[in-house]
Amino acid sequence: MPRSQAAKIPPSSPTAAEQTAVEETPPVQTVPPPPAVAEVLALAQAGDHYAFAQIYSLHKRRVYSLCLRMVGNPSEAEDLTQEAFLQLHRKIATFRGDSAFSTWLHRLSINVVLMHLRKKGLPLTSLDEAMEPTHEDGPGRSFGAPDLALTGSIDRLALERAMSDLPAGYRLIFILHDVEGYEHNEIAAMLECSVGNSKSQLHKARLKLRAALRTAIQKGEPS
């Protein structure tokens, strides 16, 4: 399950992303006022077009955000969002309520993105290679300069920018773990890598983000 993280990084439940999932306006003007979400879901499962439009309205921003953060390209992210909702339309009747619907849809969307990235040939299955220590991001880089600590809050845009500059493998694991709240064993299953690999990759992603954010501070940009 997303959002249940290791002790050092306590969960905040629900996530900011989840809180916004019910705040969006319908895409179709003629859609009647929304009944309870469960009723909308039941109607959509029975093939009701307007109910499906409501489902889209409720979840479009979160699905699109996930896609955009993972691929970094708005046009590609929209194509993936479309594919995710098409797959949802095909599969929604099979949803049995074993998990929250938003969790189920989110996992479906992640699978769509991962399949897309695999088709593009990104090295999701060769993460070990990307994990080899380098002079650039190895632990030794962290020695010294404790005075440049990222105290207080980090500017959202600075973090988004730094995330988008991460190599794809690092970015995926950081988004899945730290943004979306998946656990390492879940990420390892999704990406077909080891749990240790996921932990190590996440750590290196955070080190790279720290370096990028510290550089931004040195340049006088907001952190």
Next chain:
Amino acid sequence: MTRDPQFMTCQEFQEQMAELIGSGEDVNNHPHLRMCATCRALLADLQTIADAARELLPVEPPAEDLWQRIELAIQKEDSSLDPG
């Protein structure tokens, strides 16, 4: 053989950080951190980054016409499945 955590160098500690953090242990209580401001600062930074990531909101919504594109695709798919 594992070195006594109390006598770890920064490099040794940082090489183990990924596993320590990922294990869910309270890394803040690690003996090395009691004596090392540099590694304490590093850990604090990493926690700040993770906390900030957790608070990230969804970005802007997709284009307004995306729903129309999805509707069209659904209709196309439905009609291809309809034997009539």
